[in-house]
Amino acid sequence: MKLTAEKIGRMYFRSGRDTNFFYAVQSIDFEPEEGKVTVITGRSGSGKTTFINMLCGLLTPSCGKVMLDGKDIYALSDRERSLLRNRSFGIIPQGQTGLQCLTVAENVLLPVSMYGRAGEKEDKAKKLLEMLGIDDLWDVYSNELSGGELRRMSVARALINDPGIIVADEPTGDLDGDTTVLVMELLKKRSENGAAVIIVTHDKDVMPYADTVYTMEKGVLKKQ
Amino acid sequence: MRFSLAIACKNIRRRPVRAALMCIIVLFLSFTAFMGGYLIISLQNGLDGYRARLGADIIVVPSAAQGHGTVDNVLLHGITGNYYIPQDSLRKLDGIEGIEKNTCQFYLTSAKASCCSARVQIIGFDPVTDFTVTPWINSNIDSGISDGDIIIGSDIAYPADGSIRFYGESYHVAAQLEKTGTGLDNAVFTNRNTIDKMAHSAAGTVERETLKDIDPENAASCVLIKVKDGYDISAVADDINIHISKVRATPSVSMIESVAQGFGNVSVFISVITVGIWLISVIIIIAVFALMMNERKKEFAVLRVAGASGKMIVSAVSAEAAVISITGSVIGLVISLILTAPLSESIRNHFSLPFMQPDMMIMLFLSVGSVVMPFLIGVITAVLSAFRITGNESGLLLREDA
Known part of the structure; x- marks a missing residue:
């Protein structure tokens, strides 16, 4: 699965004024390698999250294109792009992202159940939770979880569909050292199985797992 | 989905x-x-x-009945009364100009005592002269009303044997009327002969001692008047109020308006x-x-x-x-x-x-x-x-x- 960003940029307006705008991301060319872990670091507000949101179809670029296997994902309809995101991307967003009305199992199986195949993946969900050390929380509602447990749950949810591209925004943010190792080992294993893993992080413990490291500064991406 | x-x-x-x-x-x-x-x-x-049931241009009631057993109270609230127009006043109505036709109604309230099945307003009308109740009753029942028969309002319950007792006598329920939303839903209708009979029976009871001084066959609780075309209804009502004592004539439109x-x-x-x-x-x-x-x-x-x-x-x-x-x-x-x-x-x-x-x-x-x-x-x-x-x-x- 080949993901390519061609000169993508994102402009924001300040206070709704037409003339007062800035570029959070400036005309970036980017092509993550399949089977590799790509890490993006940079100061807060440098445009990292905006950049990866554009890569996975969550934020329309102001300029440029995001191509997946030769197709411009922003030229697709919302329904097509949503299905593509469901099948091809595993996204671990920043912050706590559990749906409170669902149990841990239902949260993990969410990407599968919305297209009607939840039953097929229950064993896989159990195995992922076991690998992440939270298999005992299967029936627990997500609002009863700690920050670290929620983060591991969202990692499992991102991996449930065996995506070819994994995009993680601070995946170890709420985790202790041991759990960071658990999560990173899992993501590394996925890259070894052929997935392109893109991680945005400030966490130095993640660096040993990186195959390629980029730094984002004022919306400009530089390879280290 | x-x-x-x-x-x-x-x-x-x-x-x-x-x-x-x-x-x-x-x-x-x-x-x-x-x-x-x-x-x-x-x-x-x-x-x-209410508008449909009023049916007359002018309502004449005894002055003493104002606010009690008047026709609007009977129609609206089912408030009953036993007030009667003196015979000399009734006779004077014939001398009033502009009256096309009139009909008398006789009201009798049943008693709470054991002689009566229920306390209701009984309205006696004359099927020969009546132009207000008869069309309505005829639209509800096929046959006319015979002596000894009563027609009851929609809110009155009656026993399975089909008769209701008033002042010691049983009367056959010939029909029950459809609901009107007025006081008439709690009233009983009968013809003049039957109500005269009831009044004679009632005159012997303690509750209706006043009836002893009344000749039911020639008395009325109210007179409903239809005015001739070309005559002003209010003027005819005023004429009645001026020339006939002990009665009060009211144009029905003013009742409807209120x-x-x-x-x-x-x-x-x-x-x-x-x-x-x-x-x-x-x-x-x-x-x-x-x-x-x-x-x-x-x-x-x-x-x-x-x-x-x-x-x-x-x-x-x-x-x-x-x-x-x-x-x-x-x-x-x-x-x-x-x-x-x-x-x-x-x-x-x-x-x-x-x-x-x-x-x-x-x-x-x-x-x-x-x-x-x-x-x-x-x-x-x-x-x-x-x-x-x-x-x-x-x-x-x-x-x-x-």
């Missing part, structure tokens, strides 16, 4: 207080829609019935309350849904991240709003239906207005309307709020709540 419905049901189960509050607001909408419509239609029906004005005041009051509650409830619904959707931005963003399309999220929100709205509006309707009887009674008594419940078709229309309208308002408001949120880019939603 299955996924959307499942998410909607889980959301409701996990947020019962939020769902219950929404239900209560929709319930208010449903309740006010039904009750507002029901009360206004019932009052309009009652007014129409009732119609009362109806107008009450219906404006009900309309204002209904529209006010609707406006407030709709504003609350819009505000609550908008706040609720804002609060759920993160939830929508997570669904988008997992691969849900905007349409799937809007479907889930619609399904949730539909479940809440249909529950609220059906509960509102059930409460309305339970409260119709006591509330109707209270309005009838408090505002002294004729009141007749709408027929089944109108009730059905009101019921469906009071469920469908709040349901649509709830769902449309929720869907518009969801569209507003899902119209934003998911990446921005994620950032707002990160």
Whole structure:
């Protein structure tokens, strides 16, 4: 699965004024390698999250294109792009992202159940939770979880569909050292199985797992 | 759709207080829609019935009867009386110019004592001269009224043997009239011969000692007058009041006007309350849904991240709003239906207005309307709020709540 960003940029307006705008991301060319872990670091507000949101179809670029296997994902309809995101991307967003009305199992199986195949993946969900050390929380509602447990749950949810591209925004943010190792080992294993893993992080413990490291500064991406 | 419905049901189960509050607001909408419509239609029906039953241009009653057993009191409230026009006054009516025809009615109140089955107003009319009651009775029953027969109003219960006892004598119930929403629903009608017989029997009782001084065959409780074409009704009524003592003539239109004005005041009051509650409830619904959707931005963003399309999220929100709205509006309707009887009674008594419940078709229309309208308002408001949120880019939603 080949993901390519061609000169993508994102402009924001300040206070709704037409003339007062800035570029959070400036005309970036980017092509993550399949089977590799790509890490993006940079100061807060440098445009990292905006950049990866554009890569996975969550934020329309102001300029440029995001191509997946030769197709411009922003030229697709919302329904097509949503299905593509469901099948091809595993996204671990920043912050706590559990749906409170669902149990841990239902949260993990969410990407599968919305297209009607939840039953097929229950064993896989159990195995992922076991690998992440939270298999005992299967029936627990997500609002009863700690920050670290929620983060591991969202990692499992991102991996449930065996995506070819994994995009993680601070995946170890709420985790202790041991759990960071658990999560990173899992993501590394996925890259070894052929997935392109893109991680945005400030966490130095993640660096040993990186195959390629980029730094984002004022919306400009530089390879280290 | 299955996924959307499942998410909607889980959301409701996990947020019962939020769902219950929404239900209560929709319930208010449903309740006010039904009750507002029901009360206004019932009052309009009652007014129409009252207008139809009055049937004469001028009503003449004894001066002593003012405010008691007058025809409007009988018609409106079923308040009964035993007042009679002196014979000399009745005879003088023939000398008044402009009267096309007139007919006498004789009122007799049954007693509370064991001699009578029920305390009701008995109205005796003359089938030969009558032009007010007979057309109405004939529209309800095929045959005329025979001596010894009575026709009862819709609210009077009668035993299985088909007879009711007044002053020690049994009278055969020939027919029961349809509901009018007026005091006539509690009245008994009979012909002049039968009421004369009842009056003779009543004259021997302690309760009706006054009847000893009355000759029922030549006395009347009221005279209903039809005025000749070209004559002014008020002028004829004034003529009667000037030239005949011990009676009071009133143009029936003034009675209708006073009732119609009362109806107008009450219906404006009900309309204002209904529209006010609707406006407030709709504003609350819009505000609550908008706040609720804002609060759920993160939830929508997570669904988008997992691969849900905007349409799937809007479907889930619609399904949730539909479940809440249909529950609220059906509960509102059930409460309305339970409260119709006591509330109707209270309005009838408090505002002294004729009141007749709408027929089944109108009730059905009101019921469906009071469920469908709040349901649509709830769902449309929720869907518009969801569209507003899902119209934003998911990446921005994620950032707002990160």
